[in-house]
Amino acid sequence: MSEAVSALNNASYAGFVEVTEMGLQGMITLRGDLSSAAIKKAVKTAVGVGVPEQRKMAMADGKGAGWMSPDELLLLVPYAQVEKTVTGLQKTLAKAHFMAVNVSDARVMFRLKGAGAREVLAKVAPVDLSSDAFGEGDLRRSRIAQVAAAFWMSGEDEFTLVAFRSVADYVFGVLKIGAQPGSEVGYL
Amino acid sequence: MLTLDCPYCGVAAEETELHGGGEAHLKRFGPASSDEDFEGYLFMRENPKGVNFERWRHVNGCGKWFHAARCTMTLEVFGTYSAQTTEPPKALLAKIKKKRPQWPGYGAEK
Numbered sequence: 001m002s003e004a005v006s007a008l009n010n011a012s013y014a015g016f017v018e019v020t021e022m023g024l025q026g027m028i029t030l031r032g033d034l035s036s037a038a039i040k041k042a043v044k045t046a047v048g049v050g051v052p053e054q055r056k057m058a059m060a061d062g063k064g065a066g067w068m069s070p071d072e073l074l075l076l077v078p079y080a081q082v083e084k085t086v087t088g089l090q091k092t093l094a095k096a097h098f099m100a101v102n103v104s105d106a107r108v109m110f111r112l113k114g115a116g117a118r119e120v121l122a123k124v125a126p127v128d129l130s131s132d133a134f135g136e137g138d139l140r141r142s143r144i145a146q147v148a149a150a151f152w153m154s155g156e157d158e159f160t161l162v163a164f165r166s167v168a169d170y171v172f173g174v175l176k177i178g179a180q181p182g183s184e185v186g187y188l
Numbered sequence: 189m190l191t192l193d194c195p196y197c198g199v200a201a202e203e204t205e206l207h208g209g210g211e212a213h214l215k216r217f218g219p220a221s222s223d224e225d226f227e228g229y230l231f232m233r234e235n236p237k238g239v240n241f242e243r244w245r246h247v248n249g250c251g252k253w254f255h256a257a258r259c260t261m262t263l264e265v266f267g268t269y270s271a272q273t274t275e276p277p278k279a280l281l282a283k284i285k286k287k288r289p290q291w292p293g294y295g296a297e298k
Contacts, residue, residue, distance in 0.1 A: 126201075
């Protein structure tokens, strides 16, 4: 089998915030009735966390589930486990109406780390990123400058962002410019 | 800047996250219908001055379609509601009527 490579191969940039491409990450799009017992159980089995609440990210031991829409979740698992997890979901949900797709290689993941992480995102996303409105575990599916992206607060002063792989370089460029030393706004 | 509350995400989404979908609650008639019915469905729009019902899609977000009631004159937003309905919710209509007593009501222009 050919060797899998992430979009930007762990490229990173150290501005007033550190922007890093996270490398290979297993991602699964799961669609179905999120309130149904079958989906709840399947998510718990697959990633070890419950179905997250509206606009929340639930993470535990490197796996997690993010709320993407009323009928869609983004499941995160280590890259090597993704095929196994999809097969598992298909087995546990055999009788339910659902869709589980491995989208790992269609996406790119970035991490923003540093005291100004909120600021860098706020420059390019139409989202209220003040600490009152957006806290740890909050997720938002929106846009980064010109392209669709989803991001969540994965820790103190740390955001994780997913976008389509085809626009990885664009997103990286936008975040780099946003994180340039000297461009701090100091508002958030 | 237009800001609409997405009934599915529960966020106040601003214009750049949204995509307009034209007039709401259009009725498409079945196979045995007349050419006039089909023409009406395809081309005839109310284009009112005042209260208007529209379709919007939260395209840079959950990706769901929803409905919004707005005023075409003042651009005031009266409210948004789910797409899984064939007419605006009663509570919203009452709210609009209160704000615009002269408004003839939903469907009165047709």
